[in-house]
Amino acid sequence: MKWLRKLPGYMNIWTWLSLIIVVLILLPNVTIFINFFTQEAENWGHIQEFILPDLLKNTSLLMVFTGILSILIGTSLAWLTSAYDFPMKRFFKWALILPLAIPPYIAGYTYNGILNYTGVIQTTLRNRWGMEVDQKYFDILTLPGAVFIFTLFLYPYVYTITRAFLANQSASIIENARLLGRNAWEIYFRIVLPISRGAIVGGVSLVLLEVLNDYGLVQYFGVPTFSTAIFQTWFGMNDLTSAIKLSATLMFIVFGILVLEKVLRGRKKYSYSNAKVRPLTPITLKGGKAWAAFSYSLIVFSLGFLIPFIQLVDWMFLTYDKIASPEFTSLITNSLVVSFIGAAMIVVFAVIIANFARMHHSIVSKSAARVTILGYSIPGAVIAVGISTVFIQIDQVLFGFYDMIGITPTLALSTSLFMLISAYVIRFLAVGYNSIESGFDKVGNKFTEASRMLGMNVTKSFFKVDARMIRGSLVSAFILAFIEILKELPLTLILRPFNFDTLSTKAFQYASDEQIHEASLASIIIVLISGVAIYVFHQVLEKEQN
Amino acid sequence: MFVQIKDLCFSYGKENTIQNFNLSINQGQIVSILGESGSGKSTVLRLLCGLETPNRGEISIGGDVMTDDRRFVLPEKRGIGMVFQDYALFPHMTVAENIQFGLKGYGRKAKKQRTDEVLELVNMTTLAKRYPHELSGGQQQRIALARALAPKPSLLLLDEPFSNLDADLQIKIRSELKEIIKQTGTTSIFVTHDREDSKAIADRIITMRDGSAYDWDSICTIKSEFPEEQWTTVQ
Numbered sequence: 001m002k003w004l005r006k007l008p009g010y011m012n013i014w015t016w017l018s019l020i021i022v023v024l025i026l027l028p029n030v031t032i033f034i035n036f037f038t039q040e041a042e043n044w045g046h047i048q049e050f051i052l053p054d055l056l057k058n059t060s061l062l063m064v065f066t067g068i069l070s071i072l073i074g075t076s077l078a079w080l081t082s083a084y085d086f087p088m089k090r091f092f093k094w095a096l097i098l099p100l101a102i103p104p105y106i107a108g109y110t111y112n113g114i115l116n117y118t119g120v121i122q123t124t125l126r127n128r129w130g131m132e133v134d135q136k137y138f139d140i141l142t143l144p145g146a147v148f149i150f151t152l153f154l155y156p157y158v159y160t161i162t163r164a165f166l167a168n169q170s171a172s173i174i175e176n177a178r179l180l181g182r183n184a185w186e187i188y189f190r191i192v193l194p195i196s197r198g199a200i201v202g203g204v205s206l207v208l209l210e211v212l213n214d215y216g217l218v219q220y221f222g223v224p225t226f227s228t229a230i231f232q233t234w235f236g237m238n239d240l241t242s243a244i245k246l247s248a249t250l251m252f253i254v255f256g257i258l259v260l261e262k263v264l265r266g267r268k269k270y271s272y273s274n275a276k277v278r279p280l281t282p283i284t285l286k287g288g289k290a291w292a293a294f295s296y297s298l299i300v301f302s303l304g305f306l307i308p309f310i311q312l313v314d315w316m317f318l319t320y321d322k323i324a325s326p327e328f329t330s331l332i333t334n335s336l337v338v339s340f341i342g343a344a345m346i347v348v349f350a351v352i353i354a355n356f357a358r359m360h361h362s363i364v365s366k367s368a369a370r371v372t373i374l375g376y377s378i379p380g381a382v383i384a385v386g387i388s389t390v391f392i393q394i395d396q397v398l399f400g401f402y403d404m405i406g407i408t409p410t411l412a413l414s415t416s417l418f419m420l421i422s423a424y425v426i427r428f429l430a431v432g433y434n435s436i437e438s439g440f441d442k443v444g445n446k447f448t449e450a451s452r453m454l455g456m457n458v459t460k461s462f463f464k465v466d467a468r469m470i471r472g473s474l475v476s477a478f479i480l481a482f483i484e485i486l487k488e489l490p491l492t493l494i495l496r497p498f499n500f501d502t503l504s505t506k507a508f509q510y511a512s513d514e515q516i517h518e519a520s521l522a523s524i525i526i527v528l529i530s531g532v533a534i535y536v537f538h539q540v541l542e543k544e545q546n
Numbered sequence: 547m548f549v550q551i552k553d554l555c556f557s558y559g560k561e562n563t564i565q566n567f568n569l570s571i572n573q574g575q576i577v578s579i580l581g582e583s584g585s586g587k588s589t590v591l592r593l594l595c596g597l598e599t600p601n602r603g604e605i606s607i608g609g610d611v612m613t614d615d616r617r618f619v620l621p622e623k624r625g626i627g628m629v630f631q632d633y634a635l636f637p638h639m640t641v642a643e644n645i646q647f648g649l650k651g652y653g654r655k656a657k658k659q660r661t662d663e664v665l666e667l668v669n670m671t672t673l674a675k676r677y678p679h680e681l682s683g684g685q686q687q688r689i690a691l692a693r694a695l696a697p698k699p700s701l702l703l704l705d706e707p708f709s710n711l712d713a714d715l716q717i718k719i720r721s722e723l724k725e726i727i728k729q730t731g732t733t734s735i736f737v738t739h740d741r742e743d744s745k746a747i748a749d750r751i752i753t754m755r756d757g758s759a760y761d762w763d764s765i766c767t768i769k770s771e772f773p774e775e776q777w778t779t780v781q
Binding site for chain 1: 595597599600601613615618620621622623625626627628630632634635636637638647648650693694697
């Protein structure tokens with residue numbers, strides 16, 4: 001009865017569209033689970049016995065070590081840059097986020113290019129000083145090598161979240177500890193780490209999900225994981241059903257991480273939303289300590305951004321004449337076009353669901369918001385498997401339909417860009433959604449309510465009032481989604497139409513063909529665009545807030 | 547009865563905010579709902595204008611049913627004006643644009659004319675081109691009132707209209723407010739936690755506690771039956 005009464009308030013286009021979008025997002029994921037339990041796969045027994053143990057071992061090792069190391073680097077840098085002043089701190093504060101601009105697969109082949117026999121280090125040692133080194137010390141194409149790359153290029157997730165927390169939430173606690181006579185190390189281990197637990201767990205979950213999502217780096221480094229195994233069973237053994245079963249197994253691991261995140265964050269709330277935000281006042285370091293802090297930041301920044309970036313620029317000059325061609329221009333166009341369409345669709349979908357969710361406080365609207373975010377935790381290869389299964393099934397239905405109305409039947413959908421872009425939308429909807437949701441949170445509901453009291457319906461209110469007020473969030477949602485799509489590799493590799501290349505697939509292809517230098521131009525463009533975006537978001541926006 | 551509320555019930559989550567609320571109001575009356583924070587007084591306004599849906603009960607305004615078991619009129623169709631606690635003036639629009647926002651179905655000329663009328667009513671004719679952030683608190687409040695009155699609502703709701711003003715301004719503005727509303731003859735309900743506000747403006751005061759209403763027909767009865775010191779302990 002009560003439920004029936006509330007129904008008319010829901011009856012508008014936003015509700016219907018939201019429900020449709022939610023179903024579209026769930027469809028590929030549900031398909032994977034249904035197929036996991038129903039389909040028989042010819043190679044599954046073999047995979048379970050001989051491949052799965054290795055996959056589990058590699059995946060666990062990668063996650064455990066990358067997780068621990070990125071916590072160490074991320075939190076220590078977050079603490080240094082929020083609690084202390086040292087030379088060039090203002091620069092490092094945002095520069096230490098820059099490693100995120102280099103996708104791990106690009107970082108991986110760049111480091112391999114630096115360290116291998118023909119790389120800059122070994123050739124210098126050989127030609128200048130006549131030193132021959134033992135190759136085993138310079139071989140990065142190993143599991144520890146992959147951990148090294150993952151850590152250096154993913155730690156910023158831990159760094160940014162923890163730093164935001166420390167800088168804004170911790171002032172009174174830290175200052176109290178200082179007054180109580182605790183030294184810096186004690187404060188770090190006994191206060192900072194425990195109180196930032198929620199932030200650290202949040203950051204490290206993102207790191208782990210990125211590790212699970214990665215295909216390019218582990219493939220290049222020859223470390224078999226679920227992503228590579230899904231590619232292999234699907235395209236190598238032509239066994240989609242086994243690929244589905246692997247995907248489902250990987251999804252169980254993802255859900256495990258998400259549950260663990262919830263549990264570890266605990267019920268304790270380590271944020272004081274009611275208290276006024278008071279930034280932590282940094283202490284100025286002097287002498288040796290200042291230089292130690294500076295050197296540490298510089299080393300991480302150099303390894304995580306400067307060195308690979310300079311190397312890429314160097315290679316770019318070597319190969320520019322060869323690579324820059326009309327063909328390369330079409331790569332750029334392809335990348336920009338899919339990123340643009342994908343990001344635009346993400347903004348539209350995210351706006352619809354966020355607006356629906358904020359208008360109603362019910363289980364339905366909350367679950368809609370949850371589902372929207374789901375895609376971001378699911379690895380690209382898994383989404384690719386799910387999406388193509390769904391699209392192939394739709395195509396089969398359409399196939400009969402085409403036949404009936406007398407058009408030559410084709411597998412139109414599952415070979416089109418439409419499939420790739422749908423996959424992007426599912427995978428990165430959360431990126432746009434979070435930005436738009438926080439925009440809505442800031443303005444609240446009162447302007448919409450005022451507009452409705454003046455006779456405008458929900459849709460008109462959105463276009464005349466809400467959209468104007470969250471313009472900034474709409475723009476940042478678009479940019480963030482655009483960049484994620486630009487960098488994306490596994491989905492694009494699997495779902496792109498025949499002969500359709502983007503900057504990221506081409507860079508990966510060159511690197512896989514041992515043409516590392518040739519991969520640099522495409523990589524540089526990706527890194528530059530992402531780097532500029534990071535600069536804008538963390539430097540300019542932070543200044544605006546102050 | 548112009549406004550008729552019968553057996554209204556509403557809950558946020560599990561907690562009952564409004565319990566069997568009954569109220570009827572004559573046309574042209576200014577009614578004040580007086581209550582402490584958390585007494586559910588603002589929720590009554592939100593239910594009246596359709597921003598919340600009641601669990602039970604019936605609301606009718608001017609003889610038309612707004613909510614009952616079978617019907618629910620959307621807020622934008624109810625023809626109710628509302629002045630929000632923090633005014634909610636659209637920051638990306640000028641004062642004139644804010645006022646014209648609600649004037650649907652008016653021609654260009656008629657819009658301009660109505661805007662001038664209400665600006666005159668609230669004594670703000672010179673500020674039409676300003677943006678809300680260029681106005682003082684008291685000015686913003688008057689513009690919010692003008693905006694709510696512009697479409698000639700059948701019922702005007704005011705949610706804590708003075709809570710964002712300093713004490714001096716508050717006293718000055720509340721007498722003005724009463725005059726303006728009386729001039730238009732609009733039936734009005736305003737919610738406040740300040741009994742001085744109620745006394746100054748209302749023809750009739752309702753007090754609320756724990757989601758139910760207590761009604762006194764006039765301030766005189768309040769004053770005679772309940773000495774001021776006892777007000778907080780009443781019921």
